Amino acid sequence: MHSPFMVCVVQAAPVYLDLERSVDKALTLIEQAAGDGAKLIAFPELWLPGYPWWVWLNGIEWAHQKGLSQRYLEQALDFEGLQAGRIARAAADHRIQVLMGTAEREGEHLYIAQWLVDETGRTLLRRRKLKPGPLELKVFGEGGAQDLPVVNTALGRVGALACAEHRHPLLKHAMHLQHETLHVAAWPSFALNQAPGMLSADTFLAISRTYAVEGGCYVLAPCAPLPAEVVALVCDTPDKALRLHAGGGHAQIFAPDGEPMCTPLAPTQEGLLFAQVDPQIVTRARNAFDLSGHSSRSDVVRLQGPTDLGKLPLPEGAR
Known part of the structure; x- marks a missing residue:
């Protein structure tokens, strides 16, 4: 696609x-985004059925006792189920x-997943977070x-x-080598009260912005506000309430030069953010700096894995 088009987060x-009710809400947002001209809509990390905040606050035993662990398992998405079909x-x-x-629920196991459905309802991408955080590992398995x-x-x-995967230089480089033009950097909510900078919105927005510049691509960074309820x-308990806030x-969208493209919403506000993507801007960014091409030094350093990512073929039509 060579003409500009609209995306939203x-x-x-x-x-x-x-x-079920979250999917109802998702369908409303999908309809709204399409009605306003968007060709792609990106949702935050673990939007269905929400982020399990108790891993940061209470521990797994507390969640077991409260019935939240079982409820979370039951409300996770089964890709073969009714609710996934509604989204498609x-x-x-x-x-x-x-x-x-x-x-994502697979039997009794849970994974942090991202799922891309195209404009015909066909699944193009299903992935699992490779390494959930140390506390998240108490709930979720690893990807591969x-x-x-x-x-x-x-x-x-x-x-x-998803989230802290963007702090991992090798994972990012593996993506850059595959010639992304659009990257979704999904975050949950920046609602934890931690040491300054450690888990702040400013820190992670900077990471998303850097990803855009390094990859020469558009970065869509959806993020959910956390409701008071x-x-x-x-x-x-009061001490737990001091560690989490509404x-x-x-959310933001970044251009390939790293510039934010949207006027931010208030941290408690709900809505959709829109931006126009121009594929020619990606081409210009890659002409200036291209980690998968003329700016690479794969003769000196190369990322290798089950597939030699240093030798990936160009996608059809790429130069």
Whole structure:
């Protein structure tokens, strides 16, 4: 696709731990985005059925006792189930690509997943977070070597990573080598009260911005505000309430030169952010600096794995 087109990112909360009602809300957002001209909509990390904040606050035993662990498992998305089918049909009905962040259920196991459905309702990408954080590992399993795909779409080459995967230089480089034009950097909510800078919105927005410059691609960074009622649910003591706050929505879209393209919403505000993508801008950025091409020194350093990413072929039509 060589003509400019519109994309959007979600800054909205799901209906916490309620898969069906969250999908209802997702379908409304998909319809709204398509009605406003977007060709792709990107959702935050673990938007379905919400992020399990108790891993940072209470530990797994507390969640077991409260019934939240079982509820989370039951409300995670089964890709063969009814709710996944509703999302795919909505993408086809509204002729829009949907990149959903979800907890994936496979039997009794959970994974942090990202799922791209194209404008015909066809699945183009399903990936799992390679290395959930130390606390997240108490809930979610790890992904594998197959979970770093960049895929051809009608809008260009699309890839995705989740949250702290963007702090891992080798994972990022593996994506850059596959000639992304659109990258979805999915975040949950920046709602934890931690040491300054450690888990701040400014820090992670800077990481998304850097990704755009390094990769010479557009970066869509969806992020969900955390509702006060969710804080009340998982913070049952005053000391826990001091560690988590409502809000934390900081969605943005970055151009290949790193410039933010949207006026931010307030951290507690819900909505969609839109930006126009111009494939020619990607070409210009790659002419100036191209990690997968003329700016590479694969003769000196090369990323190798099950596939030699240093020798990936160019996608069809690329130069």
